[in-house]
Amino acid sequence: AARADGSTLRVTIGPQVQTNAVSITFSRNQDDPTHSSLSTLLPGAVRAVTVTDPVAGDQLVIVPTIVGRAMLAPHDYVEFGVLQTASGLVVTPYVDDLSVKVDHTSVIITHAGGLALTPPTMPLAETPGAVASYGGSAAFLDFARWGEMKGGGFLATERRLRAATARLTPHAAVHAELALARFYLANEFAAEALGLIKLMQAQNPALQSDRQLQTMRAAANYMMGRYHDAHNDIAAASFDNDRHAAFWRGLIAAALENWKEANDALQQAEPVRGAYTNELQARFRIARAQAGLGIGHLEIADAAIGRMPSGLSKTLQVDADLVKARLFAVEGRGHDAAVLFDGVEKTGGPRQQAESIYYRIEAALSAEVMGQDAAIKALEKLRYRWRGDALEMRTLRKLASLYFTKQRWRDGLHTLKLAAANFPNEDLARKAQDDMRNAFDALFLQNKADKLKPAEALAIFYDFIDLTPIGPDGDEMIRRMSDRLVAMDLLAPAADLLNYQITKRLDGVARAQVATRLAMIYLMDQKPLAALDTIRSTAITTLPDDVNHQRLLLEARAFAALKQWNNALDLIAVDEAPDTARLRADIYWESGNWAVAGQKAEELLGERWADAKPLTQPEREEVMRTAVAYSLANDQASLDRLREHFDPKMKTSPDASAFAVLADRIDAHGVAFRSQAAQIASIDTLQTFMKDFRAKHPSAASPVAVTN
Numbered sequence: 063a064a065r066a067d068g069s070t071l072r073v074t075i076g077p078q079v080q081t082n083a084v085s086i087t088f089s090r091n092q093d094d095p096t097h098s099s100l101s102t103l104l105p106g107a108v109r110a111v112t113v114t115d116p117v118a119g120d121q122l123v124i125v126p127t128i129v130g131r132a133m134l135a136p137h138d139y140v141e142f143g144v145l146q147t148a149s150g151l152v153v154t155p156y157v158d159d160l161s162v163k164v165d166h167t168s169v170i171i172t173h174a175g176g177l178a179l180t181p182p183t184m185p186l187a188e189t190p191g192a193v194a195s196y197g198g199s200a201a202f203l204d205f206a207r208w209g210e211m212k213g214g215g216f217l218a219t220e221r222r223l224r225a226a227t228a229r230l231t232p233h234a235a236v237h238a239e240l241a242l243a244r245f246y247l248a249n250e251f252a253a254e255a256l257g258l259i260k261l262m263q264a265q266n267p268a269l270q271s272d273r274q275l276q277t278m279r280a281a282a283n284y285m286m287g288r289y290h291d292a293h294n295d296i297a298a299a300s301f302d303n304d305r306h307a308a309f310w311r312g313l314i315a316a317a318l319e320n321w322k323e324a325n326d327a328l329q330q331a332e333p334v335r336g337a338y339t340n341e342l343q344a345r346f347r348i349a350r351a352q353a354g355l356g357i358g359h360l361e362i363a364d365a366a367i368g369r370m371p372s373g374l375s376k377t378l379q380v381d382a383d384l385v386k387a388r389l390f391a392v393e394g395r396g397h398d399a400a401v402l403f404d405g406v407e408k409t410g411g412p413r414q415q416a417e418s419i420y421y422r423i424e425a426a427l428s429a430e431v432m433g434q435d436a437a438i439k440a441l442e443k444l445r446y447r448w449r450g451d452a453l454e455m456r457t458l459r460k461l462a463s464l465y466f467t468k469q470r471w472r473d474g475l476h477t478l479k480l481a482a483a484n485f486p487n488e489d490l491a492r493k494a495q496d497d498m499r500n501a502f503d504a505l506f507l508q509n510k511a512d513k514l515k516p517a518e519a520l521a522i523f524y525d526f527i528d529l530t531p532i533g534p535d536g537d538e539m540i541r542r543m544s545d546r547l548v549a550m551d552l553l554a555p556a557a558d559l560l561n562y563q564i565t566k567r568l569d570g571v572a573r574a575q576v577a578t579r580l581a582m583i584y585l586m587d588q589k590p591l592a593a594l595d596t597i598r599s600t601a602i603t604t605l606p607d608d609v610n611h612q613r614l615l616l617e618a619r620a621f622a623a624l625k626q627w628n629n630a631l632d633l634i635a636v637d638e639a640p641d642t643a644r645l646r647a648d649i650y651w652e653s654g655n656w657a658v659a660g661q662k663a664e665e666l667l668g669e670r671w672a673d674a675k676p677l678t679q680p681e682r683e684e685v686m687r688t689a690v691a692y693s694l695a696n697d698q699a700s701l702d703r704l705r706e707h708f709d710p711k712m713k714t715s716p717d718a719s720a721f722a723v724l725a726d727r728i729d730a731h732g733v734a735f736r737s738q739a740a741q742i743a744s745i746d747t748l749q750t751f752m753k754d755f756r757a758k759h760p761s762a763a764s765p766v767a768v769t770n
Contacts (some may be wrong), residue, residue, distance in 0.1 A: 063076060064081075064083070064129050064464040065129060066131070071129060071149070072148075073716040081128070081132065081134070081148065083130055083131060083132035083134065083674065084103055084132075085135075086104065086132065086133050086134075086151055087359060087365075088100040088102050088171075088361065089101050089110075089361055089362055089365030089366075090179055091369065097176050098172070098174035098176035098177045098178075098466035100172070100179075101140075101168060101169060101171070101361065101365050101368075102151075102168075102169050102361035103168055103169075103361040103364040104125060104127040104131055104150070104151060104164075104167055104168075104169055104361075105127065105360065105394060106127045106128030106131075106167065106393070106394070107125050107127045107150075107167050107169060108164060110123050110125050110126075110163070111123070111124045111126070112124075112163050113262045115445035117138050121154070121155055122145075122152055122154060123152070123153040123154075123160075124152050124153075125151040125162070125164060127149065127151065128151050130147050130149075131149070133146055133151060133152070134146065134391075134677070139175055140177070141156050141157045141160055141176040141177055141178065142154060142155050142156050142157070142160050142171065143156065153171065153733065153755065159171075159173045161173055166393070166395065167201070167385070168364050168368070169393075189225070191594065198307045199461060200273035200274040200304075200707060201273055201296075201301065201306035201307040201309075201310070202282055202306040202337065203247070203278060203310075204248075204337075205247070205248040205338065205342065206248075206339050208244035208247065208558070216249065219686060220245065223242040224242060226241070227239050236262060236266065236269075239261070239262050239274075240687065242258060242263070243278060244278070245254045246258065247281060247282055247514045248254050252285035252286045253286060255278065256279060258284065259275055259282065260279075267557065271298075273307075276296055276298075277295075277301075277306070277310060279295040280292045280293075280310050280314065281293035282308055283295060284313060289318045290750050292310075292314045293311075295320065296310060296311060296314075305330055305331050305334045306331070306334055306337075306560055308330040308331040309327075309328075309335070309338070309346065312324050312325075312326075312328035312346070312350070313328075313345060316353055317349075318452075319452055320356050321353045321355075321356025322353075322357055324350075324353040324356070325350070325356075325357055325362065328346065328350045328353060331346070340373065340374070341375065341384070343371050344370055344371050344382070345371060345378065347366045347382075347423065348367070348370075348381050348382055349368075350361040350363075350366035350376070351364075351367040351385045351389070354366060354386055355388055359641055360392060363385070363389050364389060367382060367385050367386050376409070378407055380410040380411070383402045383405055384410070384414060384417060384418055384421070386420065387400075387402035387403045387406065387422075389400065391422075391425035391426075391428070394429075396429055396431070399422075400422075403422045407419065412447075412448065413448060413453065413733070416444060416447055417453055419440070419444050420441075420444060420453060420457055423444075424460065424714075425459075434467060434468060438461065438468070441457055441461040441464070441646065445457050445458060445461060452490055454484070455485055455490040455491070455494065456490070458477050458478065458480065458481035458494070459481065459494055459497060461474075462475075462477040462478045462481075462494075462497060462501075464495070465477065466501055471500060471501065471505060471511075472518075472521075472522050472525070475498055475502070475526050478497050478498045478501075479498065479526070479642075482548075498526070498529055499529055499531065503539075505519070505542065506519075506521075506539045506542060507535060507542075507747050508612075509536065511523075516546060516549070516550055517550075519546065520546060520547065534737075536567075537568065537572070540560070540563055541576065544556040544559045544560050544579070547559070548583060553583055553586055553587040557583045560579060560580040560583065561578075561580060563578050564580065564596075570604075571602070571604065571605060573600055574601070574602055574609060575609060577596050577597065577600035578609060578612050578613050578616065581594075581596045581613070582616060585623065588623075590619075590621075590623035590624050591624065593616060593617075593619075593623075594621070597613050597620070598617075599618045601613075611687070612641075613640065614637065615641060615642065615645055617631045618631075618634045619645060619650070619751055622645075622648070622652060622653075625653075626653075627649055627653040627655075631646065631649055637751065641661070644754065645751060647659060647665075648750075648751060650662055651663070651691065656692070656695035656697075657691075657697060659691040660688050660695060661700075662680055663684055663688040663691060664688050664700075664704065666684060667684055667685065667688070671707035671708050671710075672707075676711065676714070677715060682712065682717045682721075683742070685704070685708050685721065686720060686721055686742050687742050689701060689704055689721065689725045690724055690738075690739045690742050692704060693728050693731065693735070693739070698727070701727075708721070708725075709721070712725075720741075721737050724739065
């Protein structure tokens with residue numbers, strides 16, 4: 063295998079080496095059997111080099127190319143063979159006059175008298191020997207014969223054909239109507255032809271499955287730009303083996319930008335291409351070249367566009383030049399591409415000009431000769447220059463992708479939303495919707511939104527909330543967004559998001575986990591009754607122990623906030639976990655049971671008075687709160703014990719003077735004590751509880767998705 067490393071080519075040799083190279087394929091050029099050849103397009107190819115194999119003595123013709131194109135398997139032809147390669151093309155001539163020419167990345171292999179290539183095969187019933195000049199296929203539309211002017215010009219011929227339909231009964235007029243419909247269609251009066259065909263099929267339902275009429279319907283709808291209708295007209299399996307039906311299927315699929323389908327159909331129709339007018343053959347080759355570009359086979363595009371018929375109309379010539387410009391751009395021939403793009407934009411119609419602008423921008427971005435900001439400005443102008451079809455959709459999708467690259471997420475999502483709304487029934491609209499969902503996921507599941515201002519991220523989420531995916535990813539996205547809302551102190555919207563989850567989206571353990579988070583937010587928002595209802599309405603018996611413990615604490619805290627002290631204490635009576643002990647002390651403090659509050663607070667401190675480490679600020683606050691409780695309980699003995707234990711540590715702390723006032727003898731308390739006690743009492747125990755709860759129970763603060 064070969065790979066590029068800057069300007070260095072690195073080759074890996076081994077028994078089994080994985081390669082990412084694109085296989086080189088050949089296009090047959092055998093319109094004239096005396097000059098038949100094979101050709102392929104190799105980007106980066108500039109010359110062929112002839113060398114002699116030092117071992118076998120064979121001559122080898124080597125065509126170097128850029129890394130990424132290789133012959134993945136050997137192949138033999140009558141006059142030459144091609145060897146398997148890791149990069150580029152190696153030809154072994156079997157005849158002396160084999161010619162291998164390289165012309166602007168196009169490689170052409172031939173020899174005098176043409177290569178001996180297998181002629182294209184056709185179904186037996188459609189071979190020229192079995193039927194006269196393709197006349198046996200009902201799907202063959204003989205525009206050259208049908209469009210002939212007889213007895214004068216167009217109007218005279220039309221009058222004669224219309225008169226023939228008028229003087230016959232409806233049943234007998236079918237053939238006359240068919241002749242008139244054919245005449246209209248061959249002269250590109252598609253609407254008139256389609257109207258007649260529909261009339262014939264309405265009058266005679268048996269004709270609704272007539273293969274020629276259905277093919278004519280498809281051609282008329284194609285000419286009128288009704289590509290989906292045209293596709294459906296000849297979608298039946300009865301057309302699958304008909305090369306003439308494949309001719310129209312290929313043109314229609316190319317118009318719909320279904321490139322794989324178009325390429326397959328046009329390849330199937332290649333043997334009968336010569337039966338059609340020069341204009342239709344030109345449309346065929348343009349569509350084949352577009353399909354080749356669409357599927358990444360440049361050799362197909364090069365072979366098709368290189369054999370355009372002469373004497374084309376201006377419109378078709380401009381279409382051909384546009385495809386050729388795109389091909390040159392992909393080959394790296396920027397100057398040649400620019401000349402053709404300029405020509406299209408000067409002489410083409412409005413749509414051709416718009417297409418040229420789009421593909422020029424796309425080529426410039428790929429070649430890195432245009433910055434993203436400049437491309438955005440150009441595409442913003444183009445989106446208003448051409449509206450209403452696949453080109454507008456491509457423009458909007460490309461513009462949105464550039465917006466995303468520049469972190470302009472709202473602009474990108476709004477652009478895609480507009481695209482999807484304008485083309486609700488198009489395949490491209492579904493791709494735009496996929497682009498929107500992928501961008502939304504990147505923002506709110508892959509943390510791209512972390513780089514935005516919080517308010518901007520929230521606004522985008524709410525404006526495009528309908529993009530929230532169904533299932534665990536959507537649940538996780540909503541939970542993350544609720545975290546953002548809580549961080550911004552937007553508690554009510556955060557609660558609404560989680561409440562929607564537990565009432566509409568979740569059940570089982572996942573529902574109970576999210577309900578725990580919701581109850582916590584309700585408590586933070588001073589809504590203890592809502593917190594209590596949430597906990598109780600989502601209770602189940604199979605919860606993990608840690609989740610049960612979290613819910614127990616929140617339920618007790620809610621009872622305390624409702625001043626239902628006994629219910630709160632009864633709920634946690636047998637739980638001896640450290641955070642439960644903390645909550646129990648808070649409940650006694652809030653209920654005014656000072657004696658027990660002091661005792662429980664001192665129990666929380668344990669033996670810290672004997673520890674060598676200084677007290678932390680929360681511990682110093684606990685010591686002072688214990689002193690206040692003992693003082694209010696008039697418990698001098700407990701206050702003396704507290705002062706004896708903690709005075710040495712408190713004397714050297716920032717709270718030395720406050721502790722001295724609070725731990726002084728009860729009968730000496732005065733204004734200073736009341737002032738310090740008021741400060742201690744002002745500490746919000748609920749806020750402290752919630753802070754500690756979120757720190758000790760991160761799974762409740764930001765729950766993970768659980769799949770039931």
